[in-house]
Amino acid sequence: SRSKSVRIGQLSEEFFISGQIEPEHVPMLAEQGFKTIVCNRPNGEDFRQPTAEEIAAAAAEHGMKFVHIPVLSSGVQHEDFEVFKEKYKDFEAPILAYCRSGARSAMLFQLYDAE
Numbered sequence: 001s002r003s004k005s006v007r008i009g010q011l012s013e014e015f016f017i018s019g020q021i022e023p024e025h026v027p028m029l030a031e032q033g034f035k036t037i038v039c040n041r042p043n044g045e046d047f048r049q050p051t052a053e054e055i056a057a058a059a060a061e062h063g064m065k066f067v068h069i070p071v072l073s074s075g076v077q078h079e080d081f082e083v084f085k086e087k088y089k090d091f092e093a094p095i096l097a098y099c100r101s102g103a104r105s106a107m108l109f110q111l112y113d114a115e
Helices: 023-031 052-061 078-088 103-114
Strands: 008-010 015-018 036-039 065-068 095-098
Touching (some): 095 103
């Protein structure tokens, strides 16, 4: 049985991060007021990981935006950040970004915040 709760970290007034979420977490995230979910994890990184498409479908059902900006586990590349920066202006806050641990999502936001 998978955990029903998500550990969420807050990086700014509008930007939050977490580790991998499941489709069944999405209704709770919608209730908490999140408007955009950003997946920073490539599909197929982990055997039991839900795909971005599965999370996207759950997000759509709850009127949330979903954006997939996959970043390899080897680390955030300049191109990843450029895509993130470009798409950030279309994010509706509050935003929850996730990857396996939250580290790649945090790094993208820290680069963005430092500009």
